Amino acid sequence: MYKILRKQTLNEQVKLMEIEAPLIAKKAKAGQFIILRVHENGERIPLTISDYDAAKGTITIIFQEVGKTTMLLGTLEEGDSLQDFVGPLGKASHFPEDIKKAAIIGGGLGTAIAYPQAKELHRLGVEVTSIAGFRNKDLVLLEKELHEVSDKVIITTDDGSNGNKGFVTDALKNEIESGENFDLVIAIGPLIMMKFVSQLTKQYGIKTIVSMNSIMIDGTGMCGGCRVTVAGETKFACVDGPDFDGHEVDFDQAMRRQGMYKEPESEACNLFKGVE
Ligand SMILES: Cc1cc2nc3c(=O)[nH]c(=O)nc-3n(C[C@H](O)[C@H](O)[C@H](O)COP(=O)(O)OP(=O)(O)OC[C@H]3O[C@@H](n4cnc5c(N)ncnc54)[C@H](O)[C@@H]3O)c2cc1C
Numbered sequence: 001m002y003k004i005l006r007k008q009t010l011n012e013q014v015k016l017m018e019i020e021a022p023l024i025a026k027k028a029k030a031g032q033f034i035i036l037r038v039h040e041n042g043e044r045i046p047l048t049i050s051d052y053d054a055a056k057g058t059i060t061i062i063f064q065e066v067g068k069t070t071m072l073l074g075t076l077e078e079g080d081s082l083q084d085f086v087g088p089l090g091k092a093s094h095f096p097e098d099i100k101k102a103a104i105i106g107g108g109l110g111t112a113i114a115y116p117q118a119k120e121l122h123r124l125g126v127e128v129t130s131i132a133g134f135r136n137k138d139l140v141l142l143e144k145e146l147h148e149v150s151d152k153v154i155i156t157t158d159d160g161s162n163g164n165k166g167f168v169t170d171a172l173k174n175e176i177e178s179g180e181n182f183d184l185v186i187a188i189g190p191l192i193m194m195k196f197v198s199q200l201t202k203q204y205g206i207k208t209i210v211s212m213n214s215i216m217i218d219g220t221g222m223c224g225g226c227r228v229t230v231a232g233e234t235k236f237a238c239v240d241g242p243d244f245d246g247h248e249v250d251f252d253q254a255m256r257r258q259g260m261y262k263e264p265e266s267e268a269c270n271l272f273k274g275v276e
């Protein structure tokens with residue numbers, strides 16, 4: 001059993017939990033994820049390792065309550081335990097060695113997944129510009145933490161409620177056109193956002209890494225659930241990724257695959273919430 005040591009509400013839909021998992025904390029690296037089960041009969045869901053502390057033996061996860069399992073997870077409190085907590089899974093992020101300036105783009109909850117990448121690049125001495133986009137100011141996440149690991153932070157909101165109206169792609173284009181020479185862009189968020197960031201950076205020839213949030217079941221490359229097409233080849237996000245070259249990913253196919261279980265997902269969610 002894996003004990004919840006700390007629980008924090010980051011905004012109305014997003015919660016942070018620090019979990020006691022010493023063996024995973026010892027091996028974890030930026031870019032990797034865990035798969036958990038809340039209880040014995042629960043489904044397995046992947047969540048990114050948002051932070052880790054090998055000395056304390058803890059893993060931090062940040063999750064958005066979008067459906068049955070994440071809502072159930074959100075009902076647990078400090079002192080409760082999770083049934084399973086498996087990891088670290090996936091390949092650790094690999095950054096080209098000659099990177100001097102990088103832009104880290106987070107869309108909504110993707111900001112929590114991008115944060116460890118910004119932290120790692122900052123630790124390596126790379127100049128980091130973080131651009132994080134949200135629907136409105138109440139959903140802004142990890143702003144203080146991003147400032148700690150970035151040379152510049154730009155927060156955008158779709159409705160302009162924080163004074164910086166627009167999408168992350170607008171802010172990134174502005175930065176590039178005002179002379180910032182990024183060697184690398186990392187984009188993490190909804191598939192549609194990663195698609196448009198990748199289209200933009202392709203025009204400028206900037207290497208772009210995206211993190212594919214495919215449907216995952218076993219997380220070990222055996223079930224085939226998480227397959228994505230990259231440069232015309234089939235890859236498994238759980239073992240070949242989750243990071244891939246954004247210029248090579250077939251995003252349209254990935255978007256079709258992600259909607260595959262919409263009906264049963266919404267049925268399970270309604271049953272959980274007691275909605276007819
Ligand atoms: C490698 C990886 C890392 C991830 N890291 C995080 C994380 O750090 N924090 C976090 O909140 N979420 C993360 N996710 C997404 C998370 O796994 C899903 O939100 C979760 O499985 C949804 O389960 P559910 O039963 O609550 O909702 P479901 O009922 O399964 O889904 C509810 C809604 O969410 C959408 N959805 C389902 N799965 C995904 C997915 N994989 N990506 C995007 N949308 C999805 C569905 O289309 C549906 O509209 C990650 C996914 C992957 C593959």
Ligand code: FES
Binds near residue numbers: 215216218219237238
């Ligand atoms: S989750 Fe089964 S192959 Fe990746």
